[in-house]
Amino acid sequence: MQVLDRLDRSHRADLRQLLPRIGLLLAVLVVCWVLPVPPALRGLASHAPLHALLETLSIVVAGLIFSLAWGSRLAQVPGNVCVLACAFAGVGLLDFSHLLSYAGMPDYVTPSGPEKAIDFWLAARFLASLALLWMVAAPWQSALERRSRHALLLGVAALVALVHWAVLLHPTILPRTFVAGQGLTPLKIASEYLLVGLLVLTALLLLRRMREPTPFNASALLGAVLCMAMSELFFTLYASVTDVLNLAGHVYKVIGYLFLHRAVFMEAVQRPYTELEQVKEQLQATLTTVPDLVFEVDADGRYLSYHSPPSDLLAAAPEYFIGRLVTEVLPPEAAATVMLTLGEALEHGSSSGRRIVLDLPVGRHHFALHATRCQQEAGENPRLIVLSRNITQEVSAREALLDAAQQTQAILDNVIDGIITIDRQGNVKTFNRSASKIFGYEASEVLGRNVKMLMPPPYADEHDGYLAHYARTGVRQVIGRGREVEGRRKSGEVFPMSLAVNEIEREGERIYIGMVRDITQRRAAEAEIQRLAFFDQLTDLPNRRLLLDRLDRAVLSAARRSQLGALLFIDLDEFKLLNDTWGHDFGDRVLVQVARRLSGSVREGDTVARLGGDEFVIMLESLGQTREEAAAHAEMVARKILLSFEQPFQLLEREQHSSPSIGITLFGDNLLSAGELMAHADTAMYQAKAQGKNTFRFFDAELQAVLAGRAALEADLRQSISRRQLLLHFQPQVDAQGRVLGAEALLRWQHPQRGLVPPGAFIPEAEQCGFVLELGQWVLDTACRTLAAWARHPHCSGLDLSVNVSALQLRDAHFVDDVLDTLRRHGADPRRLKLELTESLLAENVEDTIAKMSQLRAAGVGFSLDDFGTGYSSLNYLRRLPLEELKIDRSFVNDMLGDPNGAVIARTIVALGQTFGLQVIAEGVETPEQRDALLKMGCRRFQGFLFGRPVDQASFERLPQSLAAIPS
Incomplete structure (x- = not known):
């Protein structure tokens, strides 16, 4: 049901009928696959007439599929359906040759046999599968031209002829598909599985397209694809051509063809008639709802039919008009106007704009005429459709409006607000006396010109956009909303004004009325009140x-x-x-x-x-x-x-x-x-x-004390280097066998009064006050000096040393030069130095970071991404950064055994490292269980208390080369 919910509503009803049938067919397939064949049925499949009957059915259905599409009005059959129909013409021919080549049939050019029949079978199946895949995957095309249709059919015929040439005349060039006594060859089975894959792919693409309405019967097409896929599954299972599974495959193929026939029938036959009926119903409904009088007349003005319901507006019953001339029914003046309209429509195709006045039993009414010439066959008398619209109310309203116009103009000339009307192009139509006083223009200077002349930027620039947007979308951005804007007087002075715009329709044209009031004095008063008050x-x-x-x-x-x-x-x-x-x-x-x-x-x-x-x-x-x-x-x-x-x-x-x-x-x-x-x-x-x-x-006294303490800490920290209070501790990094590969350098501050200050207590303060640059340089100096000393140490010459880098260091313009200069001064091997970056460094200025890393990487310096998975990095950055190593954050290691999510994240990081060719090291490993779990994930490098705590340089150099004695 969840699958149905994702599909468009137009497919759900058909799919609800299809799914039980497909489920039944699938169940039969599973039963045939799992259960042994009853003895009574074992010889059934070898019955050649039965095979011939099933193949004949499939050939007939394939022919029907072709004839439905080709025999319909091809100009209206979509191109995708035409391609499918031509392909199935070829499928029917290949199935016919497969039938004649079946074991037990008379010789068909060459002796019949299983392998010959299978060759024709595979050719037909691949042609059908590829045609279905193309129909579903290709964009939906309109009808093909006649030349394209015939070229397509000739192409399919050429392909069929090529297959017959190879199978009948040159069979040795084809690979073996069947071996007597052994059954199907691996090639034959692989081909069937490939066919199944093509059909399953077609079904998936079809389901994806069914999320929206489709121009074809998608449900029937899906049934055909699924049945043909199940058919091909049968043909991967039988051991001989007389196997009952072979017979079941033929039955499923026929069922699939029938589903496909239904899909093509719906598209080529049923859909056009359905659309024609819908058009007919829509036309009838339209005529029923038209409030106007609609007549059909000939070129002489004779009434042929009457189509609209408001007969109370006729001088007589509708039947009275039929067969009579316009001049017999209407008064002379009105009849002459109607005949002029008919003559113009006969000459130009249509005519509109003329009006007639009739004295009817219900009173005097005004009508607007519109006539259109109907399409006609050669030799047919011309006919016209005449629409007579009752405009009595509009005429009465217009006359009343004209009567009120003079009174309105007198009122407008005496109001204190400026009133300006403009048309849809923004041209001024009226400009009252108050508007002249406000803007300093006489009406004659403004009328006919664009209203933008009364606006300063940016209002003048935006005005045409407002009008165009409203005309295009109907969305009101200005109309009906009072607002305060700026105007521009004739002198060029810009002043504040209130503006309200409304629209009316006059003589079929939209007119916009703007009411303007100069609010210069009000603004000044408000500003002064605001200033005095606040x-x-x-x-x-x-x-x-x-x-x-x-x-x-x-x-x-x-x-x-x-x-x-x-x-x-x-x-x-x-x-x-x-x-x-x-x-x-x-x-x-x-x-x-x-x-x-x-x-x-x-x-x-x-x-x-x-x-x-x-x-x-x-x-x-x-x-x-x-x-x-x-x-x-x-x-x-x-x-x-x-x-x-x-x-x-x-x-x-x-x-x-x-x-x-x-x-x-x-x-x-x-x-x-x-x-x-x-x-x-x-x-x-x-x-x-x-x-x-x-x-x-x-x-806050406590806060004051905290600030004082921070100030004292900052003062002591700035003297820590000169007083030689800083030192580095080293924590070993080992491989899966416990061999020491290197160490991470960790900064410590030994204060005479504060004792050993943890990094979390002074590193943030150093970053805030900017002292972290000096600390970072001291750490880099000490690390490079240590690497140079290790190069001369018998047990440490092959060790790497990791150093943490802060965001401020990396942003420093001289960072690269400082690192390289420090390495040269101490004679340290750049390949043994590894700089650790945290993910937070990637949050901004990524391109600059990559450029600096690339320069150092070219010199041999390695990079490790610390705390991976906790920050901002993306796979795109991971691909572009010149990294050697990823570090699994200790939080994931701690949660790994008790939290499945932690284990998933750790496993994902290891997989990413392997994908990008990076070493992966886990930090914070404290128990053998954590180490073993990481080993199973593929992690081969570790750091943590299980292998050793951070120690000073002398203690680190006394560590054994291998820590394999760690308890397991």
Whole structure:
């Protein structure tokens, strides 16, 4: 049922009938295959008349398939069906020769026998299978031309003749297909399986096409393909030509031909008649629903038939008109108009646009005439179809509209809004007095010209596009929607205006009416109200009201997006003294410059506000998902502000120094209101003043302590190289036998007070402050020095050394030169150095990464992709990167035994490595069970506590060359 659900609805009913039949045939096939043949049936297949009967049936059906398509109106038979029909003409001929060549039949040119019959059989089956495959796979073609059809039939005939030439006259050139006493040869069986494969492929392609409606009977065609495939399966099983399975195969072949005959019959015979009947019904339904009077008349104006129902609009009953002339039925003036219409239609094929007026029992009515000349055979009298449409209501409405037009024009000339009408091309049709006052043009200067002359860019450029899009799709982008745009006066001045556009239809033409109002004064008033309500008049910064509104929305947004923000409360130190000393005017000038410096210290989307006096607030959004990350960004902004205040303020040829005290609080991970956040930032600001001013403080004491600790860690880290506190530890990497192949260099920091600091505690800090470049160079120096020393060591000269590379190192423009220079300085072999990259490095600037890796790879340096499967890499990158090795991440190794998904991922990584010719090494191997599972997957390299923990250089060099003594 799931298969049916994926197919188009048009196929489901036929398939529901087909599937039980196919299932029954398949069940019979399985029974014949599995169960032994009853003794009573064993001789049945050797009965030549029975074989002849089945073959005759198949030949007859093949002939019917050809005759159905060829004998139908070939101009309407699709090209695919024509190809199939010609192919089955050849199939029928080959089946006939197969019948005459069957064992027990009289000699057919040469002595009959199994192998001769099989040769004709295979030729027929391959021709049928390929024709079916072509019909399903090829694009659906319209009918073939006569020359193409005959060429196709001749081609099939030539192919059939070639097969007869080979089988009857030169059989020795053909391979053996049957050996007496042994049965079918491998070639014969392989050919049958190939036929089955072709037919199964055809069925799959057919099912794929059935996801959409098809121009042929797909269900019957599918039944034919499946039956023929089952038939070929029988012919792979029998041991002799008299085997009952041979007989079953012939029966299934006949059934398949019958399915195919049904498909061709539906396409060549039934479908055209069905379509003709549908067209007839549609035409009748159309005539029934037409509200107009429709007559059929001859060239003299004699009524021949009447086709439409509204007979109440006739001067008499419809039967009265039939056989009479137009001049006998209609008044002279109306009859003359009708005859002119008929004459024009006879000459030009059609005529429309004329009107007549008739006084009917139901009153005076207006009719619009349209006449069309019918197609006629040679010698046949011309006939015409006349459609008479009642337009009385339209005429009455138009007259009423004309009466109201004068009144409307008077109103339009006195409204305060400009009213402009344009046609579908955008040309101005009317331009009232108010429009002239607004734009400065007289009506005579605008009428007939494109309305774009009243618009500045980009509105002028977009206008034609709006009209074209509406005319093409009917989608309203402007019509019926009031909006505010810009206009252009005759003087060139651009001004704001409100615009509303609607459409009407007048005399069959669409007219667009635009109402325009100059809103220059309103905009100015609104802008002033907005400025006074939400902005500080001195600095033009947002005031307290706007800040609180933005802060409320920022708090909600931060909670929703899990992105923290920060609020900085800034108060100028000793500002009251400055005001008292130099006056408020001087102080105001300082505040203006302070506002500029604060605005220059933040991002474009951040908010800088003035609360009043010397108090400012900065709101920062989207600073990170953790408090530490957000605090670090806020701290950076605070330091930038303090740095900007180090420069004196230049006022009235006087330099004035000023400093800020800054209080900081974070928001987004709590439920504090805007007022509470302001109070916290204010409290932190007073803490900053208490600490000596010209500094900043966080409201959160714990966070302040964390930031102080990070600053101390950064200071110690920057001195770690000069104080010789860094060292490398080495963890062995082994093969499947436990032999040490190399090691991974792991950075350690031995601090005199902190002890041995783990890499996870200082590497992120080094990356954030940029010190990771110096650390990376130190690691590379030490690793190359170690490789040079190992080259002279008897047990270590053949070992590789892996070094981790950070994203900042790889992005450095001098990375390649630094690596090569370091190798040369220490005399280390580049082939023993392996640089480990993590997948996250591939997230951006991939082309630059590949270029740098390729340069180093050309020099002999190897690359390993660490933590594979956890990051951003794709198979495309894996193919392009010059890698030697993939590392299975320890998380997959840990989950491998308990989580089937982990095992699948590990197995997939091993398979990818083998596919791309890469070594695969698993890290984090801690148990023999993990090692054994990886070995079964094909992984041959390992790293982890099972083989050794990271140790210093001296301890590593004392390790045995083989760690095969690991417990198993």
